[in-house]
Amino acid sequence: MENGKLDTRALIQTGVFTALYVVVLAVFGQLGALIPILQVMGPFYIPMVCGIPFMLFAARVRAFGQITIMGILAGALVFLTGQSWVVLALAVVLAPAADLIARAGRYRRFPLTLAAYVVFSEMLIGMVVPLFFMRGDFIARISQRHDDAWVNALVNLTPTWMFWVMIAMIAAGAAIGALLGRTLVAKHFRPAGLVT
Amino acid sequence: MRLDPRAKLILFAAVNIVGLGAPFSGGGGIVRMVETGLVAALLALEGSWTMSASALAATGAGLAAHTWLSPSGVAVLAAGAVNLFARFWPVVLLGCYVLSTTTVSEFLAALRRWRLPTALTIPFAVVMRFLPTLAQESRAIGDAMRSRGLRLGGGRPGAWLEYRLVPLTMRAVAIGDELTAAALTRGLDRHAERTSLARVGFRPPDWALAGAAAATLALWWTLL
Structure with a gap:
């Protein structure tokens, strides 16, 4: 169905x-x-669940650019709901990259679609960038929103190496999400005629 | 009162930043009162008196909790919950106001004035049109499940995906197809300069609104 405009x-x-x-x-x-x-x-379960709509979307993609637009719009909406601007900045770079990877498999080769979804999902790391690299600022901001016990629990759970772990968690969650999405596409969406 | 969608979006951005970000203490409290006052006034102009009052009540409760509940013991949970609700509620109400008072064609006309490419404006308009639809469909799915005696307890996330997300996705695709047919019938795929019956343009109330949004942000910068 690709090659459409x-x-x-x-x-x-x-x-x-x-x-x-x-x-x-x-x-x-x-x-x-x-x-x-x-x-x-x-970082693990969010990309996993989001894999379901994404994989159905990928199976229905008609033209190059659709994944790019989805990423940029999603980044803009996440920003508008009070998250860090880093998500939007990452989306502008990662979404076109994901689009190119998926296109390399003409949007139909599962390993490439999976890789595309992993790249696409990494934009979510932007949500926690302030927690690690603009730390003082971020903690001051969330302690206005949450009480000290909550903030301390969060700080104790997030030494800097956790950032790299989170990137890996997103990749793992996205990969499992892509598999989960593929399973559900085969089990529900294809029989329902949503994918041709 | 018809307002320009661009004025509403500018106000929404300002209210979003202030509503989610400002503290309840000191100057933040004042900025919050201004922000909530704007939201309440707009809702009152639409005749939604209950919603208008609830915006004021939420912010009032937030400020009261901040002033009188000391953050220790059980009070932490109560104060935290009130605080979170007080932050989000006015923003959510304004979001509902923007969505329910703006037609999709007004959105499109307004964003075209901002010279955004149609590759972004059309999907954006669809997202705006779809958020309330998804909420409605999700409720309908919940009703259907109840009428068949299905209940999802915790600990079965897989069931949640299959019973709620899968039907929701199917409905979304079906509605999307209908929306496409409707849009094509109305000639959305023609590349000629589009005209629109939706009148957008800044009139005095719009300037007032955008000015109020800018003033709220300016107040935020100076007081914090």
């Missing part, structure tokens, strides 16, 4: 899946705001 049909479809992606991201992201341990596990 980025027409209105493709643009509307991109909007639909961006909305789904952002809603899943927001719902599961909010779990972490309540319990510190989930905040630390977030």
Whole structure:
């Protein structure tokens, strides 16, 4: 279905899946705001669940550029809901890269789609960049929002090496999410005629 | 009162930054009162008196909790919950206001004035159109599950995915297809300069609103 051009049909479809992606991201992201341990596990399970809408989207992509637009819009919406601007900055770089990787497999070769989704998901690391590299500022900001016990729990769980662990967690979560997405596409979406 | 979508978006950005970011202490409290006052006034103009009052009540509760609840013991949980709610509620209300008072064609007309390419404006308009639809569909799925006596307890996240996310995704795709058909019928895929019945343009109330947004941000910078 690739080789299509980025027409209105493709643009509307991109909007639909961006909305789904952002809603899943927001719902599961909010779990972490309540319990510190989930905040630390977030980099793993958030890209995992988001893999479901993403893989169906990838299976329906019609043209180059759709994944790019999804990433930039998702980054902008995440920014508008009060997250760090780093997410948007990363999205501008990583989403086109993911698009190119997926296109190399004509959007139909699973290993490349999986790699594309891993790259795409790494933009989420932008949410925690302030926690590690603009630390004083970030902690001052969240301690206005949360009490000391919550902040201390978060600080103790996040020494600097955790940043690299989180990047790896996103990659692992995204890879599992891609597999999960592929399973659900085969089990539910293809029989329902959503993927041709 | 019809307002320009651009004025609403500027206000939303300002309220978002202030509402999620400002503290409840000192100058932050004043900035919050201004911000909440704007949201409450807009809702009142639409006749949503209950929502308007709830915005004021949320911020009032947040300020009261900050002043009188000492952050120790059990009070921490209560204060934290009130604090979080007081931060988000006015922003959420304004988001609902922006979405419910702006048609998709107004959004498109306004964003075109900002000279954004259609490759970004069309998906953006679809996202805006879809967020309330997804909430509505999700409720409908919940109702359908209840009427069949299905209940999802904790500890079965896999079931949540299959019973809620999969049907929601299917509905989203189906509605998206209908939306595409509707949009193509209305000639959204023509590349000629589009005209629009939606009148957008800054009039005095819009300048006032954008000015109020800028003033809120300026206040935030100077007081904190």
